[in-house]
Amino acid sequence: MKITEVRVQTFRYRSRMVRDAHGHGHPGDEHDATQSLLTLTTDDGATGNALGSLTPAALRTVNEVVLGEDPFFHERVWNHLKERQRLNLGSLPDRVLTVVDLALWDLVGRVLGQPIHRLLGATRESVPAYASTMVGDDLPGGLDTPESYARYADWCVRERGYPAFKLHTWQPPLPGAPSVRHDLQACSAVREALGPDVPLMLDPFHYYSRLEALELAKGLEELKFLWMEEPMDEHSMSSYVWLCEQTALPICGPETVEGKMFSRAEWIRAGACDMLRAGVGDVGGITPLIKIAHLAEAFGMNMEVHGGGVGNLHVLCAMGTPGLYYERGLLHPFIDYDATPAWLNSPVDPMDSNGMVHVSAAPGLGLDLNYDYIRDNSVD
């Protein structure tokens, strides 16, 4: 079995998500947006899909590496792509590896008629979710004040059934952001609204100083938060070692820093985190995410999976030392996250009223694609 075609289809859809000058998503007016689907096809007609775009330069390298390969050699393909990154730093970031790796796992799972978590060796078929908000904004009744966060947290937990809640607070370019004091006001309002027993987490501004990060951590200790993520630039690992030494609040990371399993090994060794963090999108797919889960397990550390989506959900259902939560979102009072995207027939992470997200039993990733929609809205 050999891969004979790498195809990227780009298609239009209507989006209500807009990005600010720093790249953060917020609700906004409906407008045209595009999404892409990567499809790998073999000589005997098997296919594997994953959502995500590739630049022409990335597609060229992917073609060179993938064409003619047996999809069951996905570990070799991943390593070959990784080895091509050094001289193609601009065009071959880890997110390209992610899309190709997900499509390879999808292909193999579909050929074998098995969902990926069962190929990895399953441990469970559902995972508790936490509600993960968008970053703060200035939309009245949105995520504009501590009280708005509290009101939305109350809805997420008491109405929608989420067992836990994570705030992303205000960030530049929003006037007044960042502010440790404002962050803590929001966290305090949410804690007050939900009572002492609901697990809460914070992912604040990512470029605080050491002292600001510590002030935030001390405040969250009092509010009995479960963890905090990335309050400082993660390229300064020493800052995280320092922070972990100063606070009893669990620090979860790294998320943004490059280096896949290698950088995460260094964070554990250095004592720069209390919980490890990685997601398929950060590290280059299911292949490295499993390596990182194994790395964390060998050091007795929890790995909390970053971000949602089918790839992360399958890994969460195959971890020996389980990740505590599936990150569901990003959420906002003005957006119906449970609505199925136009390019799918059913959602990727259906959550029941007890806050459990159920993994698909369909072969491969289990993406329930609406091929008609994708064809009819193609922009090629």
Add this chain to the structure above:
Amino acid sequence: MKITEVRVQTFRYRSRMVRDAHGHGHPGDEHDATQSLLTLTTDDGATGNALGSLTPAALRTVNEVVLGEDPFFHERVWNHLKERQRLNLGSLPDRVLTVVDLALWDLVGRVLGQPIHRLLGATRESVPAYASTMVGDDLPGGLDTPESYARYADWCVRERGYPAFKLHTWQPPLPGAPSVRHDLQACSAVREALGPDVPLMLDPFHYYSRLEALELAKGLEELKFLWMEEPMDEHSMSSYVWLCEQTALPICGPETVEGKMFSRAEWIRAGACDMLRAGVGDVGGITPLIKIAHLAEAFGMNMEVHGGGVGNLHVLCAMGTPGLYYERGLLHPFIDYDATPAWLNSPVDPMDSNGMVHVSAAPGLGLDLNYDYIRDNSVD
């Protein structure tokens, strides 16, 4: 799919391997010996096999954990067995986990029609082997003198095609053993016989003192050996840190120490080895061996797989950072290792004349069992 039966069949065969008072194998007179086959069967008649015995107490625990489980949940089963070890330390050693884990992987691979290295994500289909000798003896023309090792090494490399050679030297209860001086004489004779370019390794007596181990290491540095294994009790990790600091010779370990991926994480962190070591038999199967391969990879370290057999061979064919060699043996001038055991129709690790061992393309482990022989020689 649920596992409905755990069956152990024990059968007789004729062996020419005898064990000395310390447990080391040597050639000897032919005699009756037994081997066992574990078979897991599911409600729809699928089966998975692995070679290895279980005590009645172990079988009782395995039944409790495994019956009713879906074999595709092998990660969960492995963790459940592991959690049962603490209160069953005597009856549930890692080797029991190994046999069950191998049978689970075999079952899954057979259901899916795929060999295990492809389910893991393959990287290659053959691996260079090294000739791994039995420990030294006093059998004339066996492994009794440095010259005998040299003569046998010459045959292994020049006649049989092994690209590398590892000595296990003399150990108690053999009179005169252990001896650093004698070990180095054997290593020196082999180096002289094979010339400067053949990779050589040593696995000596395992309870030398620090200073004896260092004397050995310094001698092997001069002889340009590729690595040395386990010259001291591995429970003293500090001794290995000390040794690694004193010598440029790569130290490969740990092999015997308990603790699966956990102890190996500590060895890396402490700087107690230059190459990591683990095999399916040491750590509880394919499931933990893959975790350890991933752990080593995250720290940029080679993992050299301990021991031969189908489980290790599949893992070697799926490692992103490849293990350098397959350990083929244990070998002795008086034993024909290439002869197929009576309970198999074909050998598990066929080696070509270039010293490459080829992994089976058959589903699961690819054990080519002679079911007639096993039935006809049953001792139940």
